[in-house]
Amino acid sequence: MRRLLAAMAASAVLLCGCSPAPKKYSAVYTDVFDTATEFAAYCDSREEFDLYAEALHDELLRLHKIFDIYDEYDGLFNAASLNKTKSGGCPSELIELTKSAVDWYDLSGGKLNIALGSVLSLWHDSRESGIPPAMEDLKPLAEHCDIDDISVEGDIISIKDPQLSLDFGALAKGYAAEKAAELLESVGCADFVLSVGGNVVARGEKPGGSWEIGISSPDGGILTTVKVSDEAVVTSGDYQRYFEYEGVRYHHIIDPQTLMPANLWRSVTVICKSSADADALSTALFCLDEQSGRILAENFGAEALWVSSKGEVIRTEGFEDYEK
Amino acid sequence: MKNKLLKNDFALIAAIFVIALAAAVFGRAIGRAGDTVEVRVKGEVYAILPLDKPAELDIGGLCVLKTENGEAWIESAVCKNQICVKHRSVSRVGEAIVCLPSGVTVKITGEGGADIVI
Known part of the structure; x- marks a missing residue:
């Protein structure tokens, strides 16, 4: 219903607008996926942009x-619920991403490996405490990361190993950016760029050409x-989220x-x-x-750029076509 | 006399050519210089500062931002991981520094350049 209202409101704005030159608007969110999300679009008015931004934020x-x-929510069986109970009826997005994973x-x-949850949880605690985990603590946890212990039947996901937990960190942001882009298009936003923690989705163009994405060194x-x-x-990248211990x-x-x-x-x-x-491939x-x-990149028709630990830059042939 | 002038002119033209070439090569690699830095706290615009004069901004007791010579950086922050403080200064359009624990984002803005830098 909310989507329908947003679509109607956006269409109304588009129909009534006397189309001045579109202006660039942007929004930033820091309350989703434990990362910073940036959204920019050229719109005829602030009102039009705000409608898109609100629909995007809700999604x-x-x-x-x-x-x-980490957290459960009233009336929702989510990844945290699944990790706790090890079996249950899940939202379609959780089913879809688990199958894909x-x-x-x-x-x-x-x-x-989305079954790596218990190992990643120990690393997560380490980032909080600033002290790396000991291999003797990691190894026993790695015994409980078998992807074959996860099964999906209909809308039910079951985890056979009671000590196994799921972590969607390597896939969820890219998947969410894709879904959010679909929603934006469905409410009439045709030209935009969205970055969910560095997972960029571009649609259409800005006045004067393609969207320009800088790649950090x-x-x-x-x-x-x-x-x-x-x-x-x-x-x-190794510079996005890290901690330093004894140099x-x-x-x-x-x-x-x-x-x-x-x-x-x-x-x-x-x-x-x-x-x-793209998210799965980069990881x-x-x-x-x-x-x-x-x-692997070629199988997905993807282009890639690597920066080696020595600073050497390697590209697939087609990557250069995207560079200015 | 006439020949000498020509020789000097040639040297000058050569020098300009070399400088222009160097600017083209290095300018391409590092993006477009920004004009302003946009500071947001939890997505709300907190301040927009010009990059061309030295300034220090206390961002709601969360971080201290400094600007000088077209660059901006986080001088200090109350967050635990200090990733924002360790981040190199930013100066090119689209470059950003994020302090996730505090919800502070600092982004270089200006005419042209990259829309987003990842």
Whole structure:
């Protein structure tokens, strides 16, 4: 109903407006997916933009609650509820992303594993305390990360291992950005750029051409810029979320096979059509060697840019086409 | 005399060419210089400061922002992880510093340049 009202209101604004030159408006949210979300669009009026921004914020909050593993909400069986009870009827988005995540486990050679929840939870506590976890504490938890213990039947997800918990952190933001972009389009917002914690979805164009997305250099500054119109862009980097202990940096992308932060790359950027795929790919590529990463990216028609731990920059051939 | 002038002119043209080429190469790599920095707290615009003069801004007791010579950075913050303080200064349009625990975002704005920097 809310969507319908927003669509009607947006259409009304569009019909009544006497179309002056569209102006750029932007909004920032810091209360969804434990990250900063940026939304920018060219609109005829502040009122029109605010309608889109509110619809977007509502949708992101709704999705945030579904994939939240820390808090439960009244009247909603979410990821936290599932981790607690190990079985139950889930919202369609939770079903869809879980099914997709099971496929991604195989596609990434086990580098993307939503069953890694208990290991990631220990790393999460470490980021809070500032002290890295001991391998002897991580190893017993890794015994309870078997993707085959998750089953989906109809709208019910079941977890066989009582010590296994799910974590959608590597996939949820990209998926949510995709869903939110679909909602924006459905209420009449055709030209916009949205970034949910670095998961960028661009639609249409701004006056004068494509949207311009800067890719940060791991040590600061801008490494390069890409021009996109209907693509998703995402970067996984060791500089985004981390803590330092005794001069060593511990970042947030944990390799399921070593249980430690992956250290092949400083950052990996992926451009492709789907934001959900882009998010999964960037995390997988961050943990994979160049050759395996290239094959995986190619299978999804994705382009990629790697910054190695030595600072060397590697690109797929098609990536250059997006650079200015 | 005439030849000498030509020689000097040639040197000058060569020098200008080299500088222009260097500017083109390096300018491309680092994006467009910003004019202002937009400070938000929990999404609400808190302040917009010009980048061309030195300033210090206490952002609601959460962070202290400094600007000078076209750059902005977080000088200090009350948050635990201090990621925002360790972040290198930002100066190019679209570049941002985020302090998630405090909900503070600092973004460089200006004419042209990148819409979002990730």
